[in-house]
Amino acid sequence: MSIEFRCKGCEKLLRTGDHTGGLPAKCPECGTLQTIPDLVSEQNIAPKGPPQRRGPKTATIYLGGHKGEDTAAIMSLLLGVTALMTSCCLPLAFPVSLIGLVMGIRALGSKNRVLAVLGTALSLLGLLSTLGLTIALLFGF
């Protein structure tokens, strides 16, 4: 009787003499070094079935188009408020209101239209007050 076992590397059924159990063997097919099992066990002969290919799981991270727009609407609102509150500090209020205005306009088509309109209006107000202050300062009022 001979020892039958499956190669660890290529799953090929290998057969050796029954006195070779425990000895190292090199698979003639793929060259994988392994130890020949002492006994003919079911585990070694039983086909493991088709090798399951573990492909990379395609985890589709769906980023809805609305999420970004909603964030933009809220951001424009916050930036508008910030612009109004910091309108006395021109170097800060000017870019803040400008960004808020751009974000608000970009978010106008989103679900948070009210927020976007509010943000745009506030940013515009902040921008106008900043400009007004700039003009006032320039003309020495």
Ligand SMILES: [Zn+2]
């Ligand atoms: Zn092999």
